[in-house]
Amino acid sequence: MRSEIAVPIVKLSAGAIDKTEKEPEYKQLELFEWKVEDKFLESNNIPTSQVRRKNGLICLNDMWRVAGSVKNKIPSRWIALKHTQFLIKLLRTQVNGEIYQIYRGRNGGTFSVDELAYKYWEYLSVKRQVKLTEKKVQSQLAKSIGAVKREVQTLAGKIDILTAKELIEVKSVNNWKCAVGQVIIYGQSYPDHQKRIHLFGEASPAFLSMIRSHCTVFDIEVTWEY
Structure with missing residues (x-):
């Protein structure tokens, strides 16, 4: 039986990056x-x-x-x-x-x-290819974070994961725009929380960079796993 273990997550930071050194973004x-x-x-x-x-x-x-x-x-x-x-x-x-x-x-x-x-x-x-689903990723992410609330009800819908400081929406990388819209709306109910979208699935560095550039404007953090 496969053990439940935390998944390393790549965080796409909006911090300053020296482009002249041509380091990975x-x-x-x-x-x-x-x-x-x-x-x-x-x-x-x-x-x-x-x-x-x-x-x-x-x-x-x-x-x-x-x-x-x-x-x-x-x-x-x-x-x-x-x-x-x-x-x-x-x-x-x-x-x-x-x-x-x-x-x-x-x-x-x-x-x-x-x-x-x-x-x-x-x-x-992995003995066979197992397709990641939103619910599976949400569950694993919540477990890796620890003290969280899940499916938190607001007037506009349910927040996937709510921590003491973060409001997180989990989506397939191809549905990133839906995640952005949801955290912006849900963020109105929790204005002091950091908005974050957690994406999963295959994506190229260029595609992730594009997502990050749009999210930075709205102060939305982006994390990703595959």
């Missing part, structure tokens, strides 16, 4: 850490004796073997995927040092930082 990747004793691995029935670390990096090949050695999900193939490369690009703006290393030889393999290894384990854990 999405600089506010919310990171997480595994404890030294690897409680995450233990909680997913992966004894730390089965998954090596080298220079602080975790072995993706070991995770692949533990997950059943599925041929079309080998680390090198996953690393080459478009969305994996996008995540690596984001991580390089937030993490000091190498994001992943490939070691040759008998005890070699692909080793990565925990943030990237997490996404690989999630990829390995």
Whole structure:
């Protein structure tokens, strides 16, 4: 059975960015850490004796073997995927040092930082393609935040997620304009709350940049997952 775990979220910040350096625009990747004793691995029935670390990096090949050695999900193939490369690009703006290393030889393999290894384990854990739905994403996001209210009634409709400081609307990335309209209207009932839209699904960096540029005008934060 797959364990319930928090999903790393990419936050598209409206903060100042030095365009002259041509760095990736999405600089506010919310990171997480595994404890030294690897409680995450233990909680997913992966004894730390089965998954090596080298220079602080975790072995993706070991995770692949533990997950059943599925041929079309080998680390090198996953690393080459478009969305994996996008995540690596984001991580390089937030993490000091190498994001992943490939070691040759008998005890070699692909080793990565925990943030990237997490996404690989999630990829390995999906036995079949599971389509994300608004309700599933909303539930997972609420659980990752903690103390929240869900489906909060207003005169104009129900707010997906309400925290002490944020008003959040969850939508498929293709329905981002609906999310913008809803948080603007709901924000009238909670004027002191930060408006935020949380999007899910595949999207190119250029498309996300376009969404962010429109939302900045209305002081709406944008987060995204896929």
